[in-house]
Amino acid sequence: MNHTARVLTSEWTKIRSVRSTVWTLAAAVLVTIGLGALICAVTASTFDDLSPTSRTTFDATYTSFAGMGIGQLAMIAFGVLVVSAEYSTGMIRNSLAAVPQRATFLWCKVLVAGPLVLVVGMITSFGTFFLGQALLGPHGVGIGDPGVLRAVFGGGLYMALIALFAIGITFVLRSPLLAFAILMPWFFLVSNILGTVEATKKVGQYLPDQAGTTVISVVPETLDRPYGPWEGLLILVGWTAAALVAGLIVLKKRDA
Structure with a gap:
């Protein structure tokens, strides 16, 4: 087994062995689907x-994606824990001693976590869509309707990218407390305020979550954005790439 393969195996073992990472992914699925189902049921009963x-x-x-705003917080928590668990326990010193090539260390972590959050994101997105449409009854839509498959597929991509963004930011911050203290209020409260208040709306629309959520809308009037769904997702991709590159720069410059 070559060096990179051994690092990938090690990263997979770390993720599987930390219970909190498993629970956060499970919470992302349950919260998103459960809250989305509740909102759809209430909407169906009050539609008239x-x-x-x-x-x-x-x-x-x-x-049907109404629960994604809360569910994404669990994906953020997963991204934070994937990185910060090593810093909080001091295991990062052993990890970097075993893998002195820090770029290899970071990208192997991303290559392991990325497909995992993508699978979880897709399961969550398709699950919340089909359950939500069933509860909406005659007011629902089908997966084959214009723009719907793009929105559902995009929902899975959105959740995965948010988790990877959190991984990059946590490499920059290193502290789990600091990462949670910044990311959770930002995505839960601050970003929404900046994206809706008229004075900051033009800037807030280009924040990661504000841009990324355009991909899960089908009706143009749902979100007032100066760009389309895929353009919004590309903005989120740009934020995620920037966060990971920043994390790599900090990882290379700072000692463990």
Whole structure:
């Protein structure tokens, strides 16, 4: 087994052996699907109370993803724990002693975590869509309707990219407390405020989550953005790439 393969195996073992990482992924699935189902059920029962304009512009696909805003926090927690678990226990010194090529160390961690969060993201996205549409009943849409498959597939990509973004940021911050203290309030509260307040809206629309969520909408009126769904996802890809590169730079410059 060559060196890179051994590092990949080691990273997979680390993820499997830390219970918190497994639980955060499970929480991402359950919270996203559960909350989305609840919102869809309530929407279906109160649909006739909506205004004519709201019924006309109703986005059934986006409604089924109502739980993703909370579920993404669990994906962020997973990304933080994948990195910070080694820093908080001091195991990072042993890891870097065994893998002195720090770029190899970081990218192997990404290559192991990436496919895992992508699979979890896709399961979550398709699961919340199909359950949500079943609960919406006659107000729901089918996977073959225009733009729907793109939105559902994009939802899985969105969740995976958010987790990888958190991995990059945690390599920069290194401290689990600092990473959680910054990322959780930012994605849960600050970003939403910046994206909706008129004074900061033009800038807030280009933040990672504000841009990325455009891919899960089908009806144009759902989100007021100066770009399309795939362009929004590309903006998130750019943020994620920047975070990982920044993490690599910090990892190379700082001692463990």
